[in-house]
Amino acid sequence: MSGWAAGPAEAVFREEWGRLLATLVRWLGDFDLAEEVAADAIAAAVERWPVDGVPDRPGAWLLTTARRRAVDLLRRRQNYAAKLAVLKIEAERDELARLSQPAADAGPDVIGDDRLRLFFTCCHPALSAEARVALTLRYLAGLSTAQVARAFLVPEGTMSQRLVRAKQKIGAAGIPYRVPSATELPGRLPAVLSVVYVVFTEAYAASNGAALIRPELADEAIRLARILHRLLPAEPEVTGLLALLLLVDARREARVDAAGDLVLLEDQDRTLWDDARIAEGAALVLDALRRRPPGPYALQAAIAAVHDEAPSAGATDWKQIVGLYDVLRATAPSPVVDLNRAVAIAMAHGPAAGLALLDDLAAAGTLDRFHPLHAARGRLLDRLDRPAEAVGAYRRAIGLCGNDAERAFLLRCLTAAEQRAAPPRAR
Secondary structure (H helix, E strand, C coil): CCCCCCCHHHHHHHHHHHHHHHHHHHHHCCHHHHHHHHHHHHHHHHHHHHHHCCCCCHHHHHHHHHHHHHHHHHHHHCCHHHHHHHHHHHHCHHHHHHHCCCHHHCCCCHHHHHHHHHHHHHCCCCCCHHHHHHHHHHHCCCCCHHHHHHHHCCCHHHHHHHHHHHHHHHHHCCCCCCCCCCCCHHHHHHHHHHHHHHHHHHHHCCCCECCCCCHHHHHHHHHHHHHHHHHCCCCHHHHHHHHHHHHHHCCHHHHECCCCCECCHHHCCHHHCCHHHHHHHHHHHHHHHCCCCCCHHHHHHHHHHHHHHCCCHHHCCHHHHHHHHHHHHHHCCCHHHHHHHHHHHHHHHCHHHHHHHHHHHHHHCCCCCCHHHHHHHHHHHHHCCCHHHHHHHHHHHHHHCCEHHHHHHHHHHHHHHHHHHCCCCCC
16 A cells, blocks of 8 residues: 555555455445545545544445445446446445444455455456566455566566456456355365565575565465455365465565575574474464365465474484374475475485485486586585585576575585585695
């Protein structure tokens, strides 16, 4: 909501934006019109609230203002479809009173249902993965188009065009604005969860740019996960995803040093880890794992919990982590899971055991352009005192790495390996 307000009011706008827009999209059936009248309502609040004070129910105030603006705009357009839309809005006037009640007194969570509808609309399989992420950040996280553009590292005009095309696709493909039925939900929910996961992954280990971590994007991913958890508390993978994000993000402050340089997990100052997030995440993990069988996010969260609850790097239960990776590999097999499992085996059973698995992955070629594979090989070759081979692995990783902070770390590893590999000077 850049430029609209600052301080407490901005926080209110950010929280209410997704709720407001979700209800307006249901009423109007038009993303552009819903966004227009929502923005008008926010603008009115920026003008009135400093004078009148923030209302007791800011969401209801914004919804009422947006509805009136929508009625006004549609009446001016003088066409049959618009008149029908006006009639629909007017017919739902009584519902507004119920929506504006405090949570304790409210009836069915219509606004919650609307947000869930918007989640599934923005994350429909007919849309590209990139479009799903962009729409979710814009319309559910409440980021401005400029902020979404920064998240994708593209110009604002480019992102604006992408959002327009995505909204056109929703209309052209007849993507329904609804929550999938109970029979459809298992097939549709993974797409929604993957969007939140992708946002967080990019925030925690940025694929491009100077900074390794993008805190504002991580915060948005966690906020989206919390919204989903409030809306679908009985879904174990929703619980597992929120747990995973909290447990990983708990290490944020220790992940880079004062200069912004990468600090590996085993070298991190654990006193900087967020104990409150670890406790919340661990409790959520237990809740998710009680519902058998555990899903991929719950299993990844369990692995993160083992790391977070170890008092020191040396005290980490790597054998338990390997066991969890074995279950994850059987549940959701992927080359990246195999890579992480190989690193865990190296920690539990020695670098030679892990390197053999990484060499098999490298030979398969699937992860040839995935720089973490080559970085992991370099580190294990270093541990086995094979610096000349480590040099080659580090060079390959550096050539594929797009993040400046991570590349700088790999360059330091490369320099050290080169020095160890160089023949001693003749005396």
